[in-house]
Amino acid sequence: MHDVLTIVMGGGKGTRLYPLTADRAKPAVPFGAKYRLVDIPLSNSIAANFKKIYVLTQFNTASLHLHIGNTYIFDSFTNGFVEVLAAEQTFTHTGWYEGTADAVRKNLVHFRTQKPTHYMILSGDQLYRMDLRGFFDEHIQSGAEASVAVLPVNRKDATGFGILTVDTKKRIKKFTEKPPLEKDITALKIPKTLAARLPNYEEGKDYLASMGIYIFNAETMEAVLDSDEADFGKEILPNMIGSRHVNAYFFNGFWEDIGTIESFYKTSLDLADIYPAFNLYDEDMPIYTRRRDLPPSKLNSCTISHTLAADGCIITESSISRSVIGIRTIIGEGCTLEGVVCMGADYYEEPGPEPLEEGTHVPPIGIGRGTRIRQAIIDKNARIGEGCSIGWDGIPPEGDYERYFVRDGIIIVPKNGVIPAGTVI
Known part of the structure; x- marks a missing residue:
């Protein structure tokens, strides 16, 4: 039996979304007329029936607590929950979260009580609809200790992602975090034989980028966090490549990082197009949010x-x-x-x-x-x-x-x- 614990990374101060984050955590920013950003990863996780979920954050958490407390209430027959874990002081640590891995490390004491077999790490500021159950099943079948969701990007966009290369069995062989434009990463280009297998490959998108969405076996998570490394993308994953089995999951669908004002604005307006890139009207995988019982407009x-x-x-x-x-x-x-x-x-x-x-x-x-x-x-x-x-x-x-x-x-x-x-x- 597999027991998956979902961890949604709420991010730091959200300076790129300021002033929308002046009085609220980044996951609590309103989006799409009636939702909050955090509703996206939570809805994806619930659709996969992964209903044990923690949201990690440390800034302006009041509105996030209120939204989650009023929205994600499971019945007594469902072994699930959605809880916010804000940075806290204890006898073993007194500082802020120093990165994504550090945030997970400092909350392992809470996670262990759920006795998970696997951890699923999701970002709190992305718009996408992913079959997380399919992602998890592929992770199990591969025999990997960790898996990373990836998609192709162009050279300019590669500066904002972890760029990786894989072999024919999707095992990750190299991982380079956010390579600057002046750095030659030609060796990291997607081989033509692999590009032909990618369902969403486009000419010019020559690099495989990490989406910041991961699955870890629980024992692997415990082992790699037994260090002072602060971030999954910058330290944990690159250091795992040579010694541990890390696989890539090829995502085929719409995905957008909405962590800046420009991307937030453009992505929001795109939702109102006749044929939007992201469809809010998917009954099979709805986006959940608070039910307010408001009158019609x-x-x-x-x-x-x-x-x-x-x-x-x-x-x-x-x-x-x-x-x-x-x-x-x-x-x-x-x-x-x-x-x-x-x-x-x-x-x-x-x-x-x-x-x-x-x-x-x-x-x-x-x-x-x-x-x-x-x-x-x-x-x-x-x-x-x-x-x-x-x-x-x-x-x-x-x-x-x-x-x-x-x-x-x-x-x-x-x-x-x-x-x-x-x-x-």
């Missing part, structure tokens, strides 16, 4: 195209194109949104007198009448007043401004942010 005389809209929205006489509209979003009359990722709100605001902030009326939560927004991310509970123009006549230079941020050419209104009426950005 109400659209009053609107023009909407290539847009996702979640539950509980009220949109009136507005034009919206190529956008993602999150839960409980209120959009007033005469607004125009193009290329906007709006994360919505945590609650409905009771109507009443508007409070004052520095002598200015604070707008209600949502987007006020007559506002135009282009190429922007509007975080949760933002208040945007009437008659604003955001990104319509160009994007300001990169930087942190008083009420907004600009990252990768995208304007970001932060969580609980306030944009007074008539503001032009």
Whole structure:
């Protein structure tokens, strides 16, 4: 009998996703109108019937705890759980997680109580749908001590991945972590005989990249973590190649790293395409999230195209194109949104007198009448007043401004942010 324990790596401070990570852990960032990033790996694991899951994180964990506690509740007949393990001080260690391997090492005391035969390591900031059961079955059949999910990438993208080579039996022979562009890695190119066997190989994608998704036999995990090596990709796996059997699993499907503002924005908008690269409407492998029992969205005389809209929205006489509209979003009359990722709100605001902030009326939560927004991310509970123009006549230079941020050419209104009426950005 095999007993798989899933470990979702929540990452560090999430600086590449700042300011979306200013008040929340990276796995808790809202995504796809109604989900959180952590819902992706959790749903993949649950679909494979791997229901013993820990999420490791160490920064801004409150919203992540709340989301998981309200969402992943298994019945008493299911031997499963989803729990967050934040970095903690003990008598044996007092520091932060120093890397992915160090995070697992410092929590082995919790993992051992589940008596797993295997560990499955997943990343918390990737969008994909993988048959993890198939991955695990291939790992068992190969007789490997560890397996790494891989996919082909081009030379430019190779700088952000662990690049590896394999033999005809998929056994990994070399592993090079994030080779810089100036380094000659021609020797790591996929052989033509192997490229013909790869289901998702494309001309120009000449290197096999680690996806940061691993399976370890439990005894192997214990052995390789009996050291001070901090990271799987930089140290653990490269050092295993010569002495242990490590296999590659060729992934055939959509995969995207959404750990930066640019990739988060582009991937979010792609979900609203007529034929998106990632299909949210797969009934066989759904993406699970919190059930909120919200009313249906109400659209009053609107023009909407290539847009996702979640539950509980009220949109009136507005034009919206190529956008993602999150839960409980209120959009007033005469607004125009193009290329906007709006994360919505945590609650409905009771109507009443508007409070004052520095002598200015604070707008209600949502987007006020007559506002135009282009190429922007509007975080949760933002208040945007009437008659604003955001990104319509160009994007300001990169930087942190008083009420907004600009990252990768995208304007970001932060969580609980306030944009007074008539503001032009």
